[in-house]
Amino acid sequence: MSNLIHAATTVAAGVPDIAPSFNGPWMPTIQNITGLALGTFLVILIVAVGIGVLVWIFGKLSSSGRAQDVGISFVVWGIVAAALIAGAASLIGWGAGLPLF
Known part of the structure; x- marks a missing residue:
């Protein structure tokens, strides 16, 4: 029974010397x-943004409103996704409480 009480008090008090080890x-x-994987995703997103720019330009030249909408959405979502992927390591480190610098 004393082992159970000791374990419960240790868990309740917390173990202050635990740190992540890599x-x-x-x-x-x-x-x-x-x-x-991150590098591959960034290259794929750059290609997608390039295709979006081409579709957007084609839509402008051909006066196609739908092509313009699709092209600009490719560009915007591609840039947002690239920013999230590029910042993923920093966001995970910040969320885990690891020092960034």
Whole structure:
């Protein structure tokens, strides 16, 4: 019974010396895969924004309102998605309470 009480008081008091450790043998692999995925997504978004600009210009030249709407939405959503992906690491670090600098 005393072990249960000791465990309960330890959990209630919290363990102040726990800190995240990134020394696991799998961490470099995960970081490489994540970096490759983020880079790939950013390149795909740049291509999508480029296609959106071309559709937007085509819509302007052909006086097609629908093509203009589609083109500008590609551009806006592509830029928003690229900003979110580029800031994902900082947002996760901030949310986890890790120092950014």
